Structure formats: structure tokens, C-alpha cells
Amino acid sequence: MTDTLKRTRLAPLQEDQGARFVPFGGWELPVMYTSIVEEAEAVRNHCGMFDVSHMGRLFVSGEKALASLDSILSRDLTSLAVGRQRYSLLLNEEGGILDDLMVARIAEEEFLLVVNANNLSGDFIWLDRHLDPECPLTDRSESTLMIALQGPESEQHLSGLVGQDLSQMRFLHVMEGQFEDAPVLMCRSGYTGEDGFEIILPIEAGLVLWTSLSERGVKACGLGARDLLRLEVGYSLHGHELSPATMPTECGLEWALSKKNPYIGRQAILDNPPRTELIGFICEQKAIPRAEFPVAVDGKEVGHVTSGGLSSRLPNGFGLARVRKDSVGENLEVLIRGKSIPAKRAKVPFIPDRVKR
């Protein structure tokens, strides 16, 4: 059985740029162009662009949108000003993480939710069921493109193309602009730990933006580099670190839970102490600790790797692991293809982020 994999509208341009595509959550997406290592370096030192159009873009509006979203999402939204965005979680009644997302208040009564591609349809159904019926929910994932421009030189490139001064925009600010006579939504955010923007715009304008950035020398980067960069700063990926079977309290995400307002899943979280935790580790060898590899302490299995990588900025293979709560002290072992590789627990983020605060 072969499912037809979707490609974003940027795929033909990316193919010309030498992209290598891999299947990812129903999509066929560029994992890399020339080299994951080079692409990650470009983002850290200059600037790189990622096509993240596979991600879901849901709009919620209406007089009751704020109150309704606030009662569903884990994060307090009542203090979210227009032009700002916030990381939040969508939990089920059991406190399990259905998805993690960015919620932006783009107008007094209009919100944008950027959700994971894999979870888009499930999120839509969940939101549609729980939102106030007077709050229209619109999926604009197919009528727009989303480009993440990441790295210290991002502002100068985007500012030049949209003809707008973006220097007052800081991390998690959202601003509207124009490009090619089309409306552009610019969010100063990303999934790399570097300064940068996530840009949502109509398809035709998005194709021009990709080409224009390319002509300015911005390197097209694949999801392999994005995954490495996010792991260095310890950002979780749904399906790896987060899942409906894990509660935020088992993922180091207590900070994304509202203390004042009720939200779906809150009671379960209050009732159930966390059984597992997410930890960072660095191996004593260059082999890559890949997802699902077992993690042990003194030869006894205590969990598994959720994501792993090798970075030029860290001495050895590193990663995140889900382990039984309080089972790991300083030392652990990762079973890499049957061999026990010693590792040390490490602070997360492995490398501090450089977003513009």
C-alpha cells in the first residue's frame, strides 16, 4: 500500500535547489540540500530558510475567541496582547499532550494557531468540538505558505524585502506587512534557537519570497538541520518528546500550564504525579544515540532516547531521553546497536538560545 504523499507548493523550486525529500507525517519534505552540518552552520552564523508550509495554520475568531481558547489551551491567554504570541499545549482530558503549538493574537478578536503537521486534522476536530460555536475556526494551511527565516542575518533580509523596519520587533512579537502586494504575517519566532522569523503569506507571494531570499544568498535548509538545531536548544518535538501518553509535568513543561485558569486536562495533571521525566545527556562517544535506543543505569533499563544527534558544538553524541522519574543521577548508559555507551546527564538547553529578547 502506498499512500500519496503531499508536497508543499515550494517543492518544485526546492527540487531545482537539489533538495532530497523524505516522507514525514504524510508529507514528502526536504530533509537536506547539500549537507545537514553545513545548513545548520549557515543558520547559526548567517541565515537559512526552511519551508515549513506543512505545518497547520488555524484561525479562530469571534467575540468569545479569547475566553474559549483560554479554556481549552494550557497557557494563560488572558494576558496575551495583540501582536504577541505564546507557546501552548493542547491537552486531552487525561492531561496527555495532543499537540504543542504557537498561539498568536493577531487582532483583538482573532487568533492564529500554528500546529504540527501530523496533528493538524486531529487538532481541528478537537478544537471544533470544544470551541464556542460562535467562534469560527478556519484552516488556512492550504491557501498560504509558511517560511521560517532563521539566523542572525534574518532581520536584514526580511526587512529589505518587505520594506519595513523590523528592529522594534522582539522574540514572540507578531507584525503584519506587505510583500508583492500581498498581506504577510511575520512572527519573530522559530524552532532553531536562533533569532529569526516565521512568515505566513499567500502562495504566489510565498514563491516569490523564497526565490528572492535565495537570490540574496540565503541558504535553503532542510528539516534535518532544523531538527539538529532545535535539539541543541532542547526544544521538544511532538511524536518524540511529547505525546498523548505523556503529561506536561513529565516533559519539563510546567511553565506552559496556567496557574489561574482552568483548561482541559488540568484536573488529571493535578491528580496524577509524573511517573517519567525528560532528561538531557551527552555520550562519551561520537555514535549518534537515535530515538528509541534504550537508556540504562547500572545495566538496568530505565527509559529510552526520544531524540539524538551529533553537533559540531558538542563533543559527542547527545540527546533527550524519557526515563523513570528520579532513576538517573549523573551517569547513565545508552545502548547503541547493542553496545552500552557511557553517557553523562547534561543540562538542557545543551547550547543557550540566541533569540532577540
Added chain:
Amino acid sequence: MNLPENLFYTESHEWIRKENGQVVVGITDFAQQELTDIVFVELPEVGRELAAGEACCVVESTKVAADIYAPVAGTVVEVNSELNDHPDWVNQFPYENGWLFRMTLADEGDLSKLLSGEAYTQILKEKE
């Protein structure tokens, strides 16, 4: 694509050079290009006896860990331990400094089961 004529090849993209009754094994230019960014090589132990086709070595790139198979039966006599510090040599010099291991050739007849450069080129063409 660089495919030296004087080597033997396998369908799993190893190259084999016969030298003084032993064989030296590495991965082809095609294989290193497919893997890209080789960051770690797990070499076999010297003295290990291998059956032809046995997985014995891992070449790991940022993307994926690829098993390398013994092209012939024999015993590992030497490994390229320089790769511990320079795994990227497999990308840069797949046929020279990027060699993986040297093994004895228990049965000369195993060589006849390997591919010539021409046959390997044909296989790569069919993949395109």
C-alpha cells in the same frame, strides 16, 4: 561519480581492493554521497571472523546509520583507526584515506561473486 576500474564492487555499495592475498574494503563514492556528513564509523574488531555478507561495520551520517557488509569470507586483520578522528575522510577520500578495514580472503572464489566496475555502473544507472 568516481568509480575506479581496478576495484570490485557490491550491490550494497562497498568497494574491494585485492592486495597481497587480502582485501581492503570501503564504501563507494555513490554511497558516501548518499549518506553525506559522515560523523562516526564503528569499525569491526581485529581478529573477527566474518562470513560473506555479514554486517560488520557501521558508517553513520547525521541522517542515518548504514550497515557495511563483509564482501567476502575471512578474518579482519586491520582497521582504519584514523577514522575515529576523521570520519569525514570517508566522504572526502572514499577510495584512499577513507578505507574501512582489511581482511583475509578465505576463499578466492568469493571474488567471482563480486561486481566489476562496469556491472556496478550499470546498477547505479538502473537506480536513476
